[in-house]
Amino acid sequence: MSALKAQVRYEVSSTMRNGEQLLLTLIIPVMLLVFFSLVDVLPTNTKDPIDFLAPGILGLAVMSTAMVSLGIGTGFERTYNVLKRLGATPLGRARLIAAKIVAVVAVELVQFAVLIPVAYTLGWRPTSPNWLAASGAVIVATLAFAGIGLSLAGRLRGEINLAAQNGLYLVLLLLGGMVIPFAKLPGPISAIAKSLPSGALADVLREALANDGVRPATSWLILAGWAIAAPVAAVRLFRWE
């Protein structure tokens, strides 16, 4: 247990001290939330853009930590032989993965502790929010995104993985219903977007926090499917060296 605790502490402090990771996990989500709330240029179809943006940006925060930050960090650790070195300690691979997941959840809590007050300051007032459902969605989505991030990190070389994770982040950000509603996307693209974990998470969060989901039941199923398939893929694809 002490090995797991030590690794979690190390993972969290490394992430919070890394400028690029902070940019990705905190600064970009806060900037998007503030900018698009104050500058009403997105076709959100809501009276106040913050009502659409806040749940979407919370979803984006989950994606940036569980997929991109975890994936890029782990990919470079693989390249630099950090995973190999840790593999020869009593920590072992199972506890290393557990430590990374706990660290991701810890960083997500920090993100929410920053983003939710910022959203409130910008005028977000969710009507009868179901925080329990939102938390459940975050946990399921964390598994899905971590699976995707680790699948790429476990196969691609450091720099290629970096480019792939950032590229995927942009695609999911734009297609994921996080800042642009599905209805505003062209038909076929909208159908693809709805089947992506980012879109499903944004939809489920909007339903939980603003009773404004497009098809929450289907989105839950899609999210759960990704949460099973992606970690299975990661286990099959991941190479430690």
Place this chain on the structure above:
Amino acid sequence: MFVEELVVRYGDLVAVDHVSFSAAAGEVTAVLGPNGAGKTTTLEVCEGYRRATSGTATVLGLIPHRRQAELSRRMGVMLQEGGFSPAARVGDVTRLFCELHDKRVDAAELLQTVGLGERLRSSYRRLSGGEKQRLSLALALAARPDVAFLDEPTSGVDITGRQLIRSIVRDLAHNGCAVVLATHELDEAEKVADRVVIFDRGRVVADGTLDELRSGHDEIRFRSSATLDVHAVSAAIQLAVRSVGDGEFVVDGGAVHVATLTAWLAEHGEPIADLSAGRQRLEDVFLRLTGGQS
């Protein structure tokens, strides 16, 4: 630690070919060989990173890849290179490894031992090559190991750093640890090893103490003029003589031939300096066994 008839193949390539040797507690065993000779692959099997195609490795009574969790509690590993994120701080990563091994080793004291006491807050990328090696050694020591695998521990390390690493390695062995040191720096092996195993093209070509490997291979070394006619000397004293550069020469023969040699040199007006007679250096043993590769 025992390695018996170990074979490791990568597709058609045989990286390790029926290798057998042992390393005892309280001794430093140096595994020598040219690049690509199979040293690191053999060590990786012993560390549990890699499976053998056939044959066995037994470390502390355990089969490494099957019982790596148990083995890792008693094993210190120094990788050939890397193992750190560039941004990792020296103090943080050392503290982490001390906590992972949970052997009540104080990180600050450990860093002091390897001469990095002042570098606690430095990031890995800011360390010199020698400091990186010493940090890597510190992490291996965090395990208070019963067996330590050190891959090229003095590579890129300055003279002071080498002396420090040598003394740490000796201390480890004195405390009962079986130290296995892979290197291609022969002088380091000569200074620190109790036993030497020489690899060449995936096979063990020699295994024994330094004395055993050098016995029966005496030599005379001396300096003279760079233009010395080695063929003439060789013919006169009936022994093989070769130039090893910088005006230094080696005669394949023992101390009994010194008088004949010096007499010939004096007679022909050739200068003579730095003459020594005795057993072959490890470097010569190595070159003889590996056919001149390094």
